[in-house]
Amino acid sequence: xxxxxxSWVCNNCGNVTGQWWGTCRSCHAVGTLKxxxxxxxxxxxxxxxxEVSENVMRSWLPQxxxxxxxxxxxxxxxxxxxxxxxxxxxxxxxxEVATVLGGGLVPGSLVLIGGDPGVGKSTLLLQxxxxxxxxxxxxxxxxxxxxxxxxxxxxxxxRADRLRIETEELFLxxxxxIEDILEKVENLSPRALIVDSIQTVYLTGVTGSAGGLxxxxxxxxxxxxLAKKTSIPVLLIGHVTKTGDLAGPRVLxxxxxxxxxxxxxxxxxxxxxxxxxxxxxxTDELGVFEMSESGLQAVTNSSExxxxxxxxxxxxxxxxxxxxxxxxxxxxxxxxxxxxxxxSRVARQCNGIQPSKADMIISVLIKQAGLKLQENAIxxxxxxxxxxxxxxxxxxxxxxxxxxxxEFPIPNSIAFIGEIGLGGELRTVPRMEKRxxxxxxxxxxxxxxxxxxxxxxxxxxxxxxKVIGCRNLKEVINIxx
Ligand code: TYD
Ligand code: MG
Numbered sequence: 001x002x003x004x005x006x007s008w009v010c011n012n013c014g015n016v017t018g019q020w021w022g023t024c025r026s027c028h029a030v031g032t033l034k035x036x037x038x039x040x041x042x043x044x045x046x047x048x049x050x051e052v053s054e055n056v057m058r059s060w061l062p063q064x065x066x067x068x069x070x071x072x073x074x075x076x077x078x079x080x081x082x083x084x085x086x087x088x089x090x091x092x093x094x095x096e097v098a099t100v101l102g103g104g105l106v107p108g109s110l111v112l113i114g115g116d117p118g119v120g121k122s123t124l125l126l127q128x129x130x131x132x133x134x135x136x137x138x139x140x141x142x143x144x145x146x147x148x149x150x151x152x153x154x155x156x157x158x159r160a161d162r163l164r165i166e167t168e169e170l171f172l173x174x175x176x177x178i179e180d181i182l183e184k185v186e187n188l189s190p191r192a193l194i195v196d197s198i199q200t201v202y203l204t205g206v207t208g209s210a211g212g213l214x215x216x217x218x219x220x221x222x223x224x225x226l227a228k229k230t231s232i233p234v235l236l237i238g239h240v241t242k243t244g245d246l247a248g249p250r251v252l253x254x255x256x257x258x259x260x261x262x263x264x265x266x267x268x269x270x271x272x273x274x275x276x277x278x279x280x281x282x283t284d285e286l287g288v289f290e291m292s293e294s295g296l297q298a299v300t301n302s303s304e305x306x307x308x309x310x311x312x313x314x315x316x317x318x319x320x321x322x323x324x325x326x327x328x329x330x331x332x333x334x335x336x337x338x339x340x341x342x343x344s345r346v347a348r349q350c351n352g353i354q355p356s357k358a359d360m361i362i363s364v365l366i367k368q369a370g371l372k373l374q375e376n377a378i379x380x381x382x383x384x385x386x387x388x389x390x391x392x393x394x395x396x397x398x399x400x401x402x403x404x405x406x407e408f409p410i411p412n413s414i415a416f417i418g419e420i421g422l423g424g425e426l427r428t429v430p431r432m433e434k435r436x437x438x439x440x441x442x443x444x445x446x447x448x449x450x451x452x453x454x455x456x457x458x459x460x461x462x463x464x465x466k467v468i469g470c471r472n473l474k475e476v477i478n479i480x481x
Contacts, residue, residue: 008033014251022102030215036207036214048363055227062401086130086280087191087233091217094131096288096289096298097124099258102274102376105132105192108231109280111225112198112252114238120271120291121237122150123261124262125194126293128157128235132192147191149200149210150174153295163295165170166252176210178203178219182226190232197237200251219254253277264291271296274328284328301330303438307383311341322415323396325388331411331438336393337382338400340376352382353397361420368424369473371405391419395448396471399480408481413445416454416476424473426450433457440465448476 011034015026023030055417086104089097094261094315098104099346101111110225133181135143153172159168171188175181178201185193195201202210206218220236238252242262253259259277261416264270273287288302307322319338324331336353350358358380378401382388388397395418403410417435418429429435432453439447440462449457451469459467470476 007036009251010034013222014254016398016449034375040480042462066167087158089128089131090134090135092300093127093289093296094135095325096287097128097131097273100275100285100287101258102275102278102285102338105233105256106280107233107259108227110220110227110231111235111258112234112238112254112256113218113260114240115261117239119262119264120296121262122148122196123159123163123241123291123295124289125136125196125237126156126165127163129192129194129402130160130165130167130170132434133167136169136191140170142191142192143188144186144192144316145171145173145188146194147173147175147181147184147422148196149174150196153200162293170174172469176202178222182222185226185230185232185307189230189314192233192235193223193226194235195237197239197353199239200276207241215251216251220252224255270299276297279384286328286330288330302332304442305335307335316412318407318409319400320412321400321403321410322412323393324415324417324439324447325390325392326431326435331435333438333442334386334388334393334396336381336388336396336400337381337383338397339379340373340401340405341379344377346375347377350380352385352387354388358397358432359386360422361394364400364420364424365398365401365421365473369402369477373401373405376405390429390436391427392417394418395426399448401477402477403480406481410480411445413443415439415444415447417447418450420473426452426470426476427473428453428456435468436462436465448480 007016007018008021008031010024010027010032012024012026012029012032015024017025024032075419086106088104089095105111113121113125126146127145130158132146133142146156146225153174156172172185172192173181175184181195181201198216199211201219201393202215203218203222206214208214223234223236226232234258257279258275261274261276263272263274271289271291273289275281275283275285277283288299289296290299294409298393319340321336322333323334323336326332348355362378368375380397396416398420399410399416417429417432419429420426428450432449433456436447436449436457444465446466446468447471448468451471454467454469454472457467468479470479
């Protein structure tokens with residue numbers, strides 16, 4: 001008789017316990033625990049399939065007891081730690097990827113790249129694979145292995161043609177059997193391993209079909225052990241399932257070192273690569289790419305990504321103001337549109353701005369700046385479908401409303417940064433200097449900021465940009481309108 005281990009897995013957060021609980025002890029969701037039984041791996045005689053490549057594969061297999069016991073902190077060896085060196089990825093494309101990874105690919109790391117089907121994960125990873133294979137030291141062979149359980153070699157070959165990949169050092173392999181894959185890795189000893197995708201691979205002896213929870217978890221753990229033992233970085237693709245399925249990458253986030261998510265709007269060719277977990281760096285980083293005919297290209301002028309076409313000063317519309325917001329360590333300029341209609345039914349509608357935030361700014365404009373907005377229908381919109389989450393955009397929202405109400409277009413050479421308080425006062429926001437430099441770099445002439453920010457940023461060093469400090473909304477209105 002087979003020994004079976006029972007475990008309970010939360011299908012909300014993936015937490016595993018040995019016991020049933022009414023609420024998950026990790027994420028506190030109610031009634032989400034599901035029972036799983038896993039064969040006992042230690043019992044190798046009773047599970048067929050394990051004997052086959054036992055000698056080679058033993059070390060990757062689950063449930064190995066670690067020989068070494070606890071070690072004194074003072075006796076832990078302090079050689080060059082893995083985090084001290086990274087595989088550099090030069091070039092615009094590589095730099096963009098390296099930034100998100102926190103400065104390059106760390107040897108021995110397990111990186112999960114998640115995203116909706118069709119967003120471009122396979123494309124990204126094939127490009128990264130080729131990039132690593134191409135940029136090795138001359139004379140040193142640096143094979144990179146791309147394993148796909150999703151597509152045939154022919155399909156991958158066709159994609160590689162499209163991406164104009166020609167490197168000799170990229171190896172493709174089509175397989176879904178983890179043991180088989182790991183054996184090939186051992187023979188080839190690649191500089192990096194890519195597995196597309198975790199939902200298609202399986203480990204013999206683990207219950208459930210490929211893509212099921214136990215399979216996904218055990219396969220990931222096997223890849224983690226491979227990465228740690230060999231220092232080969234492993235990049236793993238995971239689909240995000242619409243239903244938030246158990247086998248979605250969420251479950252894996254606990255196991256892997258780095259989690260990146262690839263996002264993209266349906267009708268836009270831009271793709272964002274976002275780090276949501278990184279054991280080797282900040283999770284603030286964001287990579288911006290554009291999906292082109294020949295694959296993903298790094299977007300270098302990402303700050304202006306969300307700006308609509310630039311009008312010349314004579315054709316600027318009233319009700320438009322530009323704000324500098326941050327996402328991770330990047331600055332973006334965005335446009336806020338406002339439309340005030342007097343005499344009609346009083347109504348308010350917000351797109352991309354929290355209604356409560358809009359109400360607050362409108363009330364402050366009425367009370368503290370004396371604008372007679374009470375009788376107006378006001379519509380607010382963030383251009384290009386973004387959502388304004390930062391308070392740094394407050395001032396631009398207020399300026400857009402003023403501009404529409406006064407029917408006075410704001411010259412498109414002015415940008416606004418600042419938070420608005422209930423007294424109409426302007427408050428400074430984090431990373432002022434970075435925001436202002438971006439505004440300067442994009443050729444703006446004036447930047448309106450809170451007076452309190454002037455001390456720290458100063459007025460020089462921004463080229464032709466004039467930085468103007470204002471204490472409150474009244475001062476802003478006097479200067480701009
Ligand atoms: P893919 O990498 O297959 O997505 P995923 O692996 O995340 O499912 O990419 C899917 C889309 O990308 C597909 O609709 C075609 C498009 N694409 C391009 O626009 N240009 C290209 O060079 C490539 C390879 C794909
Ligand atoms: Mg794919």
